[in-house]
Amino acid sequence: MGTTLPPVQLRLRGQPGERAEVVQGFEAFCREGNVPRVVANAADVALEEHLTNVLGYGYEPGAAHEVVVELRIDGGCLHMEVRDDGKSFNPLTLPDPDISLPLEEKPIGGLGLHLIRHLMDEVSYARVDERNVFRMKKRLAA
Amino acid sequence: MNLQRLARGDLHEVVASGRIDGEGANQLEGALGEAMTEGAKQIHVILSGATFISSPGLRALLQGWRNMQTRGGSLYVVDPSLEASMLLNTSGFQGMVLQKA
Numbered sequence: 001m002g003t004t005l006p007p008v009q010l011r012l013r014g015q016p017g018e019r020a021e022v023v024q025g026f027e028a029f030c031r032e033g034n035v036p037r038v039v040a041n042a043a044d045v046a047l048e049e050h051l052t053n054v055l056g057y058g059y060e061p062g063a064a065h066e067v068v069v070e071l072r073i074d075g076g077c078l079h080m081e082v083r084d085d086g087k088s089f090n091p092l093t094l095p096d097p098d099i100s101l102p103l104e105e106k107p108i109g110g111l112g113l114h115l116i117r118h119l120m121d122e123v124s125y126a127r128v129d130e131r132n133v134f135r136m137k138k139r140l141a142a
Numbered sequence: 143m144n145l146q147r148l149a150r151g152d153l154h155e156v157v158a159s160g161r162i163d164g165e166g167a168n169q170l171e172g173a174l175g176e177a178m179t180e181g182a183k184q185i186h187v188i189l190s191g192a193t194f195i196s197s198p199g200l201r202a203l204l205q206g207w208r209n210m211q212t213r214g215g216s217l218y219v220v221d222p223s224l225e226a227s228m229l230l231n232t233s234g235f236q237g238m239v240l241q242k243a
Contacts, residue, residue, distance in 0.1 A: 023161075041194065041225045048163060048196050099234035103207055111197040111233055118232050 005033045005073050012055070012067040022051070022069060029071045035078055036140060042119040043078055043138050049112035050082055050091075050134055058086025058132070073140070077121070080136045089132060090125040091116075144191075145169050147176070152183035155220075159191025167198035174206035174217070183215045186240065190221040195229050207238055 010025045012018045030040040059065045072079040097110035122137040143166035146157040154177040210217040218240035
């Protein structure tokens with residue numbers, strides 16, 4: 001189960017190989033924090049989905065950017081905070097897709113945000129100092 | 143991600159293992175397309191070694207499933223890992239998983 005571990009910050013500034021470094025940094029943090037496998041996997045997916053949305057839609061192609069991911073274990077929970085200086089956008093305003101539809105009718109889009117909402121225990125959005133701040137929280141114990 | 147493809151007559155197996163992220167999903171989509179081009183009537187996507195799958199991977203599976211339906215064939219996910227199962231269930235993709243007898 002989670003242990004006392006200093007917070008970790010990972011940055012994305014458009015350099016080659018950064019996404020892989022974030023994955024490696026996330027995995028190392030979870031290993032050192034003894035984050036249970038199921039929790040780490042859920043958080044890994046949620047972080048990947050959010051970063052994909054931010055980098056895919058938050059900036060004009062080729063625009064300079066800075067995205068900061070902070071990982072923290074506190075109060076029996078894994079906390080992930082993503083701050084970006086992209087376009088102001090609250091993803092939580094988007095509706096959830098209807099996943100009860102049969103495969104023939106299931107929408108192709110919108111799954112990423114659905115996964116974030118359902119894999120995390122809490123998600124929140126704020127606009128602070130011209131940055132989008134997206135927070136995700138997952139309890140370490142079932 | 144590692145990808146292997148094996149044809150046994152009309153049945154083609156696609157074994158995807160490791161991290162199926164956006165880039166991995168593109169590779170998976172390509173492998174499914176190749177299997178269809180080669181005339182597969184049934185595709186089994188074996189995910190026992192998948193340590194991670196996100197929405198692009200799910201979309202590749204869904205698109206492949208629909209393409210096979212259109213062709214009168216079928217696509218099933220076989221033996222999904224714990225990680226893959228969690229994502230398939232959370233997304234309502236259980237109908238794509240081949241249930242063992």
